[in-house]
Structures are given as structure tokens and as C-alpha cells.
Amino acid sequence: MKKPKMKILHKVFLFSIGLVSLVIIGVIYLNNSFLEEYYAHKKVEQLEEVRDLLSEKTNITEEDIETYSQKYNITIYIRDFEDRQANLSKMINNNEMMNNRRKNRYDLNEVGEGNRVIKHMGMEILEYYKVLSNGKILILRISTDSIKSTVGIVNQFFLYGGITILLGSLFFVYIFSKQITRPIIGLNEIIKGMVKMDFSYRTNIKSGDELEELGENINFLASELEKNIEKFKISNRKLQEEVDKRRKIDELRKEFIASVTHEIKTPITVINTHAEMLLYDLVEKEGEKKEYLRTIMSEGNNISGLLTELIEIIKLEEKIIDIKIEELNLSKLLEEELNKYKIDLEEKNVTLKMNLEENLVALGDESKIRQVLTNIISNAVSYVDLGGELRINMISSDLSREQIGDGEVKIEIINTGSFIPEEKIENIWKAFYTIDKSRNKKYGGTGLGLTIVSGILERHNSKFGVENLENGVKFWFSLKLKV
16 A cells, blocks of 8 residues: 555645745735835825814814824814915015915815825925815824834734744644544544454544544444455355365265275276186186185175175265164164174173163164164274173263263273274274274275264264273264153
């Protein structure tokens, strides 16, 4: 964002000072240029006004003369006009050197009024006069030098006063500028925050004008943008989660396809190799031929079982398989499934401990829950150590409530032996994931069993998990009880 060359506070301050300076300079210029002329004009008007006022009086007293002289700062005389004219005529007759100017000392108009400028003691005097009805002449005088002096004093006063006002106004203009620009600066800060996606700022302008209305509109805009952007963030977050989920699904799908390819490739290679040897009579003994055929059948059955499980996983993920909720006798189901592994447990000298609650009725799809038990128990039998222990617990009363809630039963299948590495424990539900690659396939080994278990339990809305114990591993899951 481009940084401003000058702050608005400084601009308003300089503009205001410039305006005050312009006004002061203008007043001083007007005074210097026109005040003297204007003042002289007004003094002339005063002289004419006083002349008219006094001439209207039938008897002008000394008091009248004194009053008007002091009021208007002028000099007032009353002379005997006829005597002065007679004396003047005699002087003219006796002295032919008198010029016309002195002959016409008083230049009168038709109403007996006139004015002139005379020099007296080096001063220029403006004189207005009028012949009165009693034959006398009224003379009013004012010095033009006093007018110029007065105008000079006034101009000097305005100059010093203007400088004083300019200096004194600096503080007030600064306060005024700050008061005017504060709301604008506040609005600018809000907008800068909005640019940075921060909508927490609010303005509180109480100027009672358009700035207050603008502040309220910006507050409303910030509030609406905050709401809409928050909604956008939530939508964007959900979209990102969906994209991540789809990406993860794609990665799992690729991994799944690669695992399927790998799992099928090995038995197909075995089948092809054995079939070629039989086809080209490379096996001489009849007993060996039968053994080759058994291997082909076994590997074919493995592929068939693998494909069946793959189809089941796909159906579970797409929720194509219907779950038929019915009443289950869990004790009976557990006993029936454990009987399948009686010989295996005896071979490994494993102690079986069962803690079952008789006559407990749960809800679920019997065939699917039986499949869950088969996968988990076969996994436990596969990993239990020699001379170890296999425990089956069914708990509905004394329950760990942080895992399941009321109205549910928890089934635990615990085997002693090595535990699952913590970094791998989250992956055991993934397709084709096996902890120990060297295990044989006596108890099933496609790596799809626990994936099918998780899919079935999710369709039952069950909770499930696996935990490492001090001397073994515990698988558990929950089912709803019949109310």
C-alpha cells in the first residue's frame, strides 16, 4: 500500500493557517490601499454634515462649536463674511498686485457653499465653508496630515495585530485540525484493518454529521464482512477437509489396488508355474501331481476368498450391505466361535479364561457379528505366545464409561504376548496391513480381516479399539443392549 506523502492532519493545519494568513494579508492590503481614501471621504461627509447642522441653527453658540469640534475632531470658525469681503475689496483697490486667487478666496456655489485646500505652517488643511443667513461665514477645518497619520497608525495596528493573531491562532488551528481529522483517521484505521482481514475495530464518531453516518455504515460493513468471511472460512475449511479426505481416499485406493495386485500376483504365479509343469509332463510321480493340483486348488481358493473379502469391503464402504438388527445371545456366540480354535489353543498350551454374562441380549446382525468375532479371535490366537493366556470378557455393569455409555455391552478379547508398536497401532484397521510379515496364513492372512471388522462395527454404530497392555494386547468393541 502506497504511503501518503503528507498526513491529512498536517494538510488541514497548513490549509487553515494559510487561510488565516490570507485573510490577515488581505485586510492589511485593503487598509494600505483604500483606508486613507475611505477615511478622508468619511471625514468629508462629517464636515458636510456638521456644516449643514450648524447652518440650520439661527443662533450658533460657543457651546455648539465646542461640542462639534470635540465630537468630530475638527476646527470650527464663524467669521463676519461681509466685513471680510469689504476689507478684501479695499485691499484690492489699494493694491493692484492682488491676484485673482485672493480675490476669489471663497469660491461659493449658488447656495453659498464651497471648499478648498490651503497650506498653513507647512500643513495641508481641508476647509469647508458656508455663508450663513446672518451674513457671517461658517468655516470647518481638518488637517489632511492628521488623516494620513491616523490611517498609518491603524495600518500599523492591523499589521502587528495580524501577526499576533497568526501566531496565537497556531495552537487553536492545530486543535481544530486534530478535531476535524480524528474521525477520518479513525475510519482510515478501520479500513486498513479490513484490508488485513481484521474486522474487530469499530468507530464511535458522534459528530452529528455525514462523518457519523459514514462511521456507522463502515461499522455495519465491517460487521457484515466479518460474518460473511467467517462463513467463507468455515466453508473453505470444510471444502479443504473434503479435498484432503478425497486425496486420502485416492491414496488409500491406490495403495489398496497395489496391495490387491500384490496379493493376487503371488498365488497366480504359483498356479501358473504348477499348471505349466503339469501341462508339459514335467512332474513324473503321480503323488507329486496330486500335490501340485492341491496347491493350485488352495491358491485358487485363496484368490476366491480374497476377492470375496474385497467385494465385502467395497459393499461395506458403499453401505450396500444391509444390516439386519436382531436379538443376539452373545455368550452363546462367543462359546461357539472359541470352540473352532480349541485344538490351536491346546497346541500352543494357551490358557482360556472366559468372563461372560449369561442371558445377556444384545442387538445386531448375527452373521456380521459372528464374522467380527471370528476375525478378532483368530487374530488373538495367531499372536498369543506359547503357554500364554487368552481372556474373553463381557461387561455391561462395571463399565469404563469413557469408552461406551449406558445401555451397551463391551466385549474384550485379550491375548498375552508381544504388544503392537504405538506408531503402527492406528494402521491395523487398514486393508492388507500386517504387523509381522513373516506370519503364515493358517489363521487367515489376507490383511483384510480387521478392515472388514471396522466396516461392520461402523455400520452397527459401535465403538471399538485396540490397546496395548503390560503383557499383551486387548481388542474391544461395543453393542447396544436390548432395552
